Amino acid sequence: MRVDWLSLLDYRSYHTLEWSPEPGVNLLIGSNGAGKTNLLEAIAYLSTLKSFRSVPDAALIADETDAAVIRSGITSEERDRLIEIEIPSQGSRRTQVDKTRLKRTADLLGVIRVVAFLPEDLDLVKRGPAYRRDLLDDIAVQLWPAAHLDQAEYERSLRQRNAFLKAGDRDDVTLSVWDSRLAQAGGRVVARRARVVETVTPALSAAYAEIAGEAAEAVFTYRPTWDVELGSAGAADYAELIAKGLEASRRHDHERRATSVGPHRDEPGFAIDGHEARTHGSQGEQRTMALAVKLAAHRSIADATGEAPVLLLDDVFSELDAKRSSALGVALPAGTQTIISSARPEDVPVSGRSWQVADGAVR
Numbered sequence: 001m002r003v004d005w006l007s008l009l010d011y012r013s014y015h016t017l018e019w020s021p022e023p024g025v026n027l028l029i030g031s032n033g034a035g036k037t038n039l040l041e042a043i044a045y046l047s048t049l050k051s052f053r054s055v056p057d058a059a060l061i062a063d064e065t066d067a068a069v070i071r072s073g074i075t076s077e078e079r080d081r082l083i084e085i086e087i088p089s090q091g092s093r094r095t096q097v098d099k100t101r102l103k104r105t106a107d108l109l110g111v112i113r114v115v116a117f118l119p120e121d122l123d124l125v126k127r128g129p130a131y132r133r134d135l136l137d138d139i140a141v142q143l144w145p146a147a148h149l150d151q152a153e154y155e156r157s158l159r160q161r162n163a164f165l166k167a168g169d170r171d172d173v174t175l176s177v178w179d180s181r182l183a184q185a186g187g188r189v190v191a192r193r194a195r196v197v198e199t200v201t202p203a204l205s206a207a208y209a210e211i212a213g214e215a216a217e218a219v220f221t222y223r224p225t226w227d228v229e230l231g232s233a234g235a236a237d238y239a240e241l242i243a244k245g246l247e248a249s250r251r252h253d254h255e256r257r258a259t260s261v262g263p264h265r266d267e268p269g270f271a272i273d274g275h276e277a278r279t280h281g282s283q284g285e286q287r288t289m290a291l292a293v294k295l296a297a298h299r300s301i302a303d304a305t306g307e308a309p310v311l312l313l314d315d316v317f318s319e320l321d322a323k324r325s326s327a328l329g330v331a332l333p334a335g336t337q338t339i340i341s342s343a344r345p346e347d348v349p350v351s352g353r354s355w356q357v358a359d360g361a362v363r
């Protein structure tokens, strides 16, 4: 699966761009602020329908314009597709696939799969748990696009339950209606997280060893806020346990006026040779783990779907020491469209088609 061509209109620093990347390795070279990350962000947007910088859509629209448009021709084994996304400053986003307007934007998910690695992802292990929850949930969407609906439903139910608690109303009959909705959606979210862990784990130790240069057992960990051992239970079983947890924390939640139990508070992590990486890992081990997770996710998604996702590496090599940088270069998957950005080409240990990014253009 690959991006055959990309066309941007009033997207961040690009007023008009037509770009046809190579099927293999592409190197985007340009000085700071040239627009390298913007370009990778636009490609990732095609896959996830959100910015990988966690900013609202409005930030993507070029200054002093009314709408950003991303268009792209996608080549995949299944079939080639034309994706068109318009992000207006007023009104809602419009998406088309092969000139047909999608009823739900989320139906675009899965048309192109992307795994992105950003400089801040190197801190994935030691950052707050929200980043690791997002990691699992984002991989779930790449594997099973419908996961997005469960996640959105969970977030909606959570907002409603929190709004009810904030209002200070102690009506437990109404609260139990919110509990039940939250638990149902939460059960599905957690079941998918468990399947992501199950799917990616087999590739994790191998990817870790490739980058570290020595064998180690690398696994996911999961510390829930409710009483569960993450495993192969079904969504309904998880839902029941979340419902119990919610009920038990009711008094506390009334006092805090917020929901203290559920997948939105759980803490995913990683262990290396039996030690929790966040609390026991060295800085180098943590960074190696972060790289390994993304590589393993890429391989697992490729295996599960039969097609390698597009791999985006934003300025990652300059952040690594020489040993890890060359190990990552060697570990990069073959047969994968890979787009690497860097301000310093000498930092990138792989060869490929080189592109200069400057003045809102790619040459």
Ligand SMILES: Nc1ncnc2c1ncn2[C@@H]1O[C@H](COP(=O)(O)OP(=O)(O)OP(=O)(O)O)[C@@H](O)[C@H]1O
Pocket (backbone or CB within 6 Å): 011, 012, 013, 030, 031, 032, 033, 034, 035, 036, 037, 038, 039, 059, 060, 061, 062, 063, 315, 343
């Ligand atoms: N909505 C927008 N409209 C116009 N310009 C924007 C918008 N959003 C960001 N920019 C500009 O895009 C530029 C940043 O681009 P980008 O982050 O892609 O740079 P980069 O090449 O990745 O740089 P670095 O090497 O520092 O990471 C900045 O100059 C910023 O002002």
Ligand SMILES: [Mg+2]
Pocket (backbone or CB within 6 Å): 036, 037, 038, 314, 315
């Ligand atoms: Mg950048």
